Amino acid sequence: MKKYFFTTIITLTLFSTLSISCSDEFVDPKPEYSIDSENYFNSKEEYDNALIAAYDLLQSSYVNVLLGEIASDNTLCGGESPTDVIGFQQIDDMIHTPVNSNLRDIWNWMFAGVQRANYILEFKDKTDFTGKNQIIAETRFLRAYYQFELVKWFGGIPMKGDARFKIGDEKIIGRSSVSEVYASIESDLIFAAANLSPDASQKGRITKGAALALLGKAYLFQGKFTQAATALDGVITSGKYSLVTDYNAMFEEGGENGTESVFEIQYTDVEGAGFGCLQCSEGNVAVGFNGIRNYSGPLFSSGYSFNIPTAEAAAAFEAGDKRKDVAILDINAWAQANASYDNGNGVTFGKGNEDTGFFNRKYLPRKRSSGAQGDLNLTNPNNYRAIRYADVLLMAAEAYNRGGISDTKAKEYLNLVRRRAFGDMNHDVTTVSTTLTEDILNERRLELLGEGHRFFDLVRTGKAAGKIPGFKANKNELFPLPIEEIQFANGNWAQNPGY
Numbered sequence: 001m002k003k004y005f006f007t008t009i010i011t012l013t014l015f016s017t018l019s020i021s022c023s024d025e026f027v028d029p030k031p032e033y034s035i036d037s038e039n040y041f042n043s044k045e046e047y048d049n050a051l052i053a054a055y056d057l058l059q060s061s062y063v064n065v066l067l068g069e070i071a072s073d074n075t076l077c078g079g080e081s082p083t084d085v086i087g088f089q090q091i092d093d094m095i096h097t098p099v100n101s102n103l104r105d106i107w108n109w110m111f112a113g114v115q116r117a118n119y120i121l122e123f124k125d126k127t128d129f130t131g132k133n134q135i136i137a138e139t140r141f142l143r144a145y146y147q148f149e150l151v152k153w154f155g156g157i158p159m160k161g162d163a164r165f166k167i168g169d170e171k172i173i174g175r176s177s178v179s180e181v182y183a184s185i186e187s188d189l190i191f192a193a194a195n196l197s198p199d200a201s202q203k204g205r206i207t208k209g210a211a212l213a214l215l216g217k218a219y220l221f222q223g224k225f226t227q228a229a230t231a232l233d234g235v236i237t238s239g240k241y242s243l244v245t246d247y248n249a250m251f252e253e254g255g256e257n258g259t260e261s262v263f264e265i266q267y268t269d270v271e272g273a274g275f276g277c278l279q280c281s282e283g284n285v286a287v288g289f290n291g292i293r294n295y296s297g298p299l300f301s302s303g304y305s306f307n308i309p310t311a312e313a314a315a316a317f318e319a320g321d322k323r324k325d326v327a328i329l330d331i332n333a334w335a336q337a338n339a340s341y342d343n344g345n346g347v348t349f350g351k352g353n354e355d356t357g358f359f360n361r362k363y364l365p366r367k368r369s370s371g372a373q374g375d376l377n378l379t380n381p382n383n384y385r386a387i388r389y390a391d392v393l394l395m396a397a398e399a400y401n402r403g404g405i406s407d408t409k410a411k412e413y414l415n416l417v418r419r420r421a422f423g424d425m426n427h428d429v430t431t432v433s434t435t436l437t438e439d440i441l442n443e444r445r446l447e448l449l450g451e452g453h454r455f456f457d458l459v460r461t462g463k464a465a466g467k468i469p470g471f472k473a474n475k476n477e478l479f480p481l482p483i484e485e486i487q488f489a490n491g492n493w494a495q496n497p498g499y
Contacts, residue, residue: 041123047135050120054142055204057113058265060279062286063105064149065384065452067091069307069360072454073467074445076354078308080293084353088306091479094470098483098499106153107482109279113146121162137195141206141214144188148218151181152456155478155496159184170489182222189215193231198240203257203266209235210263213387213395220395221460225403232396235262236413241389243420248326251362256383263387269372269379283379284363291365291377292331297347298338300329301365303377305352309450314358317446323421327449329361360450390417390447398440407432414440417447472498 040046069075070092077092079085087102096103120139150157156175158165165173176184192211200207216231235241244250244260257264273281291303309328317324335347365380372379393413401410414436415428429439444457458464465473475498486495 041120041126043127044129044131044135047120047127047129047132050116051135051138054113054116054120054139057109057116057146057279058142059267059282059284060105060109060113061149061265062284062384063102063109063278064153066286066289066307067102067106068452068455069450071468072458073469074309074313074449074454075360076308076310076356078306078355079304079353081353084304085306094468094472094476096479098480098486098495100480100482103153103479104482104484105279106149106479107485110146110149110153111157114143114150115164117143117146118160118162118164122164124162133195134197137192137211138206140188141192141196141211144185144192144218145214147181147185147188148214151178151185152221153479154481157181158493170485171492173492175493179222182218185218186215189218193234198238204264206263207240209238209240210387213262213392216392216395216399217387220399221456223402225399226405228399229396229403229405232392232399235389235392236396241392243389243393243416245420247323247420250385250388251326251382253366253381260389261385261387262389262392265384265386267381267383269368269381271379273378275378278378281378284382284384285378285380286384287363287365287380287382288377290360290363292329292349292359293352294348294350296349297335297341299366301367303365305350305355305359307360307450308352308354308356309358309360311356311358313445313449314356316442318422318427320427321421321446322423323446323449325361327360327362327446329359329364330357331359332357362450385451388448388451390420391444391453393417394440394444394447398437398444401433401436401440407436410436410440414443417443421447474498 041050067088070077070088071094077085077089079088082089085102087096087100090096090100091102117139121136121143124136147157147159156177158170158173159176159181160169160173189211192206193208193215196206196208196211198208212231212234216228216235219225219228219231241262242259244255244258249255250258250260267284268282271282273283278285286307288303289306291305292300293302293305295302314324314328314330331349335349339346341347363382363384365377366382368380372381393416397410397413400406400413411429415425418427418429419425421427429436431439441457441461441463445454448454455464455468458467459477464471464477468476478496480496480499481493486493
């Protein structure tokens with residue numbers, strides 16, 4: 001991994017060494033080549049290859065998901081010991097500083113995604129061909145996605161329009177404000193929604209629904225509730241998505257890219273990686289990190305016992321809520337239920353740091369095929385359901401309620417999610433106003449537990465202080481820019497407050 005952001009993104013794209021990699025459905029994993037960037041983009045094929053490279057950084061966002069839970073009140077860091085991946089441990093305890101390699105990874109990898117998207121946009125007018133608008137729309141969605149991740153984690157970021165950063169820019173281009181970053185995100189997603197097809201040409205490709213959903217989410221994070229409701233209703237009324245009846249099946253391999261998937265990040269175990277280059281893995285690295293330590297038993301495979309659900313999170317589910325046993329694996333109950341496994345030898349497992357007896361079941365590693373490649377703990381093929389239809393319904397419910405638009409509509413969307421969770425209408429919510437707001441936010445926790453959203457939901461609603469142990473108001477809402485970036489910018493970028 002490179003020491004500085006600008007070195008990293010220049011290595012990745014300014015000199016255009018594009019490593020074309022596999023994303024389940026639409027990416028050919030074989031070609032690797034180097035090119036002269038200024039003489040590229042002469043054909044549709046070259047735009048397609050550059051777009052594949054822009055998609056590729058989505059796979060690196062596994063760490064964003066993992067830390068979005070660890071930083072919240074849902075889970076503890078875990079691991080082998082209190083010093084296992086010290087950057088994770090510090091974030092869990094809210095004692096992180098600008099010297100944190102894991103935060104630096106998020107900064108580096110998401111900026112590399114922005115840079116790869118900007119590489120295409122810098123040359124968007126060079127060559128015309130049929131279907132070009134689709135490529136530009138997908139590119140602009142990807143840039144918006146990476147920028148949204150960056151603004152969530154770090155606040156204002158440097159931006160350079162439709163151009164790549166070059167050496168020296170860091171000393172003259174300052175950090176844009178949060179509102180300016182969101183304006184860029186909104187512009188990209190409005191364009192994407194207007195130019196993308198409702199149907200993906202290949203699994204994993206971005207659609208109109210994904211663009212509208214992310215646009216609605218960006219509006220919600222800014223408190224623009226009317227705009228959020230409109231964008232999210234565009235997804236709901238499209239008729240393209242529906243709640244999967246079997247909540248559990250959705251998180252198994254057979255449930256990937258189903259009717260509830262609005263945007264899903266594709267992973268595969270065809271090509272592996274190691275700890276020296278985690279972002280090189282074509283598998284979902286977070287899954288192995290979530291895994292049960294030294295596990296032997298049915299369905300699951302072993303892992304590193306990070307991201308351990310708390311007892312409080314497990315107790316948050318109401319009796320009869322079918323989601324609990326899907327979101328949280330009680331390892332002791334599982335071992336008891338499978339006592340006859342292996343001719344009566346039963347399930348065996350180890351205990352790691354901060355053991356609670358619970359694991360993040362949605363994204364535990366499943367047993368893999370005999371043909372799987374690479375480190376078993378680093379190349380798991382579990383796709384990440386980045387935006388689910390249930391999430392869209394709950395965001396829309398929140399927008400209608402908090403925006404004072406319609407509590408009736410808010411309850412309609414909220415109760416669709418609850419009816420799936422309980423299998424009846426007896427648990428419908430009937431509250432209004434601020435009480436309904438609390439019900440919606442609580443439902444988001446339960447529905448999306450283990451999926452990386454909790455920390456940012458607490459921060460954007462002003463509820464993080466007091467819920468997240470160690471969280472300091474007016475500081476921990478944002479994470480610090482890596483110290484290397486502050487130093488490399490030579491005073492041009494101010495550090496976030498409190499760091």
